[in-house]
Structures are given as structure tokens and as C-alpha cells.
Amino acid sequence: MNYHIGIVEDDENIQNIVSAFLKKEGFDVTVLDSAEKGLQLWADNRPDMWILDIMLPGMDGYEFCKKIRNESNVPIIIISAKDEEIDKILGLELGGDDYLTKPFSPRELVARVKRLFKRTLSENSGQEIQDKVKVGSLVIHKNDRRLFWEGIEQDVTTKEFDMILLFAENVNRAFSREELLVRVWGEDYYGSDRAVDDLVKRIRKKISEMPIETVWGFGYRLRIKEE
Structure with a gap:
């Protein structure tokens, strides 16, 4: 191609x-x-x-x-x-x-x-059967990169989507700021972990009820009771 x-x-x-x-x-x-x-x-x-x-x-x-x-x-x-x-x-x-x-x-x-x-x-190239991720009130369609919270589609940026998807696929797991930098921004990104804090802040502002929990001195996790 x-x-x-x-x-x-x-x-x-x-x-x-x-x-x-x-x-x-x-x-x-x-x-x-x-x-x-x-x-x-x-x-x-x-x-x-x-x-x-x-x-x-x-x-x-x-x-x-x-x-x-x-x-x-x-x-x-x-x-x-x-x-x-x-x-x-x-x-x-x-x-x-x-x-x-x-x-x-x-x-x-x-x-x-x-x-x-x-x-x-x-x-x-992911299979359709693996397209949908659902945890609690959060639904993500990976193939067309659409994200819904409580049934309402959310307007999120690429990095916001990538971070939320990472949390949703590893619900309740705590990620360090350093790992989030690598997983969301890539290994070639050399900025500080302030980028992680700023992105979490933006997500919380857009979707205030999404339970992204701060793990003090370490990082963040999405704490959702799976259905």
C-alpha cells in the first residue's frame, strides 16, 4: 500500500x-x-x-x-x-x-x-470479537475508537482515548506514571511525567464521574466494579 x-x-x-x-x-x-x-x-x-x-x-x-x-x-x-x-x-x-x-x-x-x-x-487489524471493551458504565469500541460513558458518547482526544483504553483493559490495576508515559506516549517520548498528570486532569474534567483513582506516590488506576 x-x-x-x-x-x-x-x-x-x-x-x-x-x-x-x-x-x-x-x-x-x-x-x-x-x-x-x-x-x-x-x-x-x-x-x-x-x-x-x-x-x-x-x-x-x-x-x-x-x-x-x-x-x-x-x-x-x-x-x-x-x-x-x-x-x-x-x-x-x-x-x-x-x-x-x-x-x-x-x-x-x-x-x-x-x-x-x-x-x-x-x-x-484486530478481530471484531475483540473490538468492544465494557467495564461498568464505560464502553469502548476499539476499531472505530469511540468511547461511551453511561450510554453517552464522549469527545476525547487520541491520548485521552489511549489512556482510558489502557485502564479499561487493565481495570483496577495501578500504573506508575513512568509506565503510563511509555504505554500512552511511546518509548521515544522524553518529556516529564507531568504529561500524565495533566492528561488525567483533562479526563477527569471531561468525565467527572469516571473513577480514575490516584495512587499516591506512584500513579493511577481505574477502579470499577466489573459486572
């Missing part, structure tokens, strides 16, 4: 380097210099992945990421010169699947692209 990758980046040098490396690996690539053009491409011919800069003319990358994530779980890799931890957390919480700080190695970017496609293919 020839995956189609949309690159939203206004730096011509980075456009040329990234597209050349990806094309060499057999990917189809469309390069755009603004988020507005990216949305037009999304409407006309949806890419299988986005590589997205944050600082763009007009609409910024954060807003673009949010708009795409509201419609799809297509993988998004953010590349940005913004290297503060809060910038990375914001990008990931808005729905980015990975975050690379400029300057970066094009080969590393290609490796992350391949890893994300491999993960997505693995997620989409």
Missing part, C-alpha cells in the same frame, strides 16, 4: 528535505505551506498521515491539529522549533501522536513515520 502523507510546513528547505526522504521510502507526498491549504487537501483527498509544523502563516498548527482530530484518528506528527515542555504537551493533548523538535534528523522522522503506520495497521 502506498501511503499518502500530507506535509504542512512553510519552510521550503524543510519541505524539500522531508519530502525527498519520504518519497525515497515509497510514500506519496503532498506539500502545503499553510494550514488552510491543508484543510482543503483534507476535504478533497484525505492523506493517511499528517506531518505538521506549529508556527504557520494564518491558522497555526495547533488549531489545524484540533480540526483534523475532531474528524479523524489519522496519525499526526508535529515538527516544531517550539521546544518548551508545555508546547509538546499541548501538541500531544490536542491530538498529535508524536512531536519532533527542530532541527531533527530526516532519518529519525522517517523511522517514526514507519512506526506510526505499523501501529495503526496493527490497531486496525
